[in-house]
Amino acid sequence: MDDVESPFDCDAAVIGGGPGGLTGAIYLARFKRSVHVLDAGHSRAARIPRSHNMPGYPQGVAGTALIEAMREQARRYGAVLETACVHRLQRVDGGFALHFTGGREPLRCRQVLLATGVSDNEPAMPHLAQALREGTLRYCPVCDGFEVIGHSVGVLTDRCAGVREALYLRHFSEHVTLYFTQRVDVATEDRRRLAAAGIALQAAPVRALRLREGGGVLIEHEDGTDERDSLYAALGLRVHSTLATALGADHDEDGYLLTDARQRTSIEGLYAAGDVAQSLNQITVAAGGAAIAASAMHRALGLPG
Numbered sequence: 001m002d003d004v005e006s007p008f009d010c011d012a013a014v015i016g017g018g019p020g021g022l023t024g025a026i027y028l029a030r031f032k033r034s035v036h037v038l039d040a041g042h043s044r045a046a047r048i049p050r051s052h053n054m055p056g057y058p059q060g061v062a063g064t065a066l067i068e069a070m071r072e073q074a075r076r077y078g079a080v081l082e083t084a085c086v087h088r089l090q091r092v093d094g095g096f097a098l099h100f101t102g103g104r105e106p107l108r109c110r111q112v113l114l115a116t117g118v119s120d121n122e123p124a125m126p127h128l129a130q131a132l133r134e135g136t137l138r139y140c141p142v143c144d145g146f147e148v149i150g151h152s153v154g155v156l157t158d159r160c161a162g163v164r165e166a167l168y169l170r171h172f173s174e175h176v177t178l179y180f181t182q183r184v185d186v187a188t189e190d191r192r193r194l195a196a197a198g199i200a201l202q203a204a205p206v207r208a209l210r211l212r213e214g215g216g217v218l219i220e221h222e223d224g225t226d227e228r229d230s231l232y233a234a235l236g237l238r239v240h241s242t243l244a245t246a247l248g249a250d251h252d253e254d255g256y257l258l259t260d261a262r263q264r265t266s267i268e269g270l271y272a273a274g275d276v277a278q279s280l281n282q283i284t285v286a287a288g289g290a291a292i293a294a295s296a297m298h299r300a301l302g303l304p305g
């Protein structure tokens with residue numbers, strides 16, 4: 001019998017090479033599946049100066065070191081890792097074609113794991129990279145609230161959602177102040193909750209942020225300048241789910257993809273894991289979701305044809 005050439009370049013494509021996508025690739029490669037990881041190279045994890053809540057790293061681990069180790073592990077089992085930005089996902093022949101920016105030939109695969117993450121809206125601030133490195137600027141109280149215990153902490157927001165983040169941080173520090181980028185009408189009930197928790201509210205909009213010599217941040221607002229050890233940006237984020245939503249995948253009002261318990265989206269053959277598929281934006285959660293997705297993909301791919 002003549003060999004019939006497969007219309008697919010690989011069993012599975014993983015879009016996104018952060019902790020979610022790389023975990024999926026490690027699992028799939030170890031399931032003897034041919035897998036390509038297409039990654040634009042902007043993992044949130046690469047911005048973590050040192051994570052202290054990753055199980056197995058009592059001294060903490062830098063985000064870049066973690067990613068590099070996961071990349072090496074994925075390659076070791078045969079996953080192909082490429083730097084590429086996927087700009088369209090198309091359904092073809094019971095599988096998918098991935099279209100790239102830059103005019104490269106589409107990649108055809110039977111299944112897709114989408115692990116494209118989210119991006120933080122950043123404050124207007126000079127020396128942003130330095131501020132992140134030094135822990136002056138922070139984004140994730142779940143990740144590093146422990147590191148600001150007892151410190152003076154500012155929370156910068158552009159909307160009332162920042163109230164929730166300030167209340168969350170109050171568990172870690174008695175010195176929390178809520179700042180706004182613009183005039184915001186804070187509801188009476190929110191004012192009451194902040195006051196009851198002992199959180200200061202600075203209603204005068206912030207005009208500028210500067211790094212303080214020797215550490216910390218200077219927050220210039222219309223009523224003066226405050227000094228704080230750390231500033232949390234609570235300015236929202238952008239969920240990178242459009243490759244899936246363009247195909248009609250179900251999502252919530254924030255853009256997070258909705259999946260079932262096996263990480264399947266509402267599009268057959270399309271799985272999603274990591275920050276793009278749930279709002280508890282954590283490395284372990286991304287990795288756990290991707291492990292579930294990869295196991296389900298492996299089962300759905302069946303025996304080799």
Ligand SMILES: Cc1cc2nc3c(=O)[nH]c(=O)nc-3n(C[C@H](O)[C@H](O)[C@H](O)COP(=O)(O)OP(=O)(O)OC[C@H]3O[C@@H](n4cnc5c(N)ncnc54)[C@H](O)[C@@H]3O)c2cc1C
Nearest residue numbers: 016018020040042043044045051086117274275281282283
């Ligand atoms: C400052 C900071 C500190 C943090 N600290 C911690 C911590 O201590 N502990 C913790 O658990 N979590 C922490 N987090 C959160 C953690 O980084 C994320 O939860 C984690 O990176 C999510 O992994 P992911 O794979 O879902 O997404 P990401 O790591 O963001 O990876 C997504 C990848 O997809 C790529 N991509 C997007 N669109 C496309 C496309 N169209 N084509 C190709 N590639 C694409 C992106 O470029 C990126 O490389 C922190 C986050 C920040 C910002």
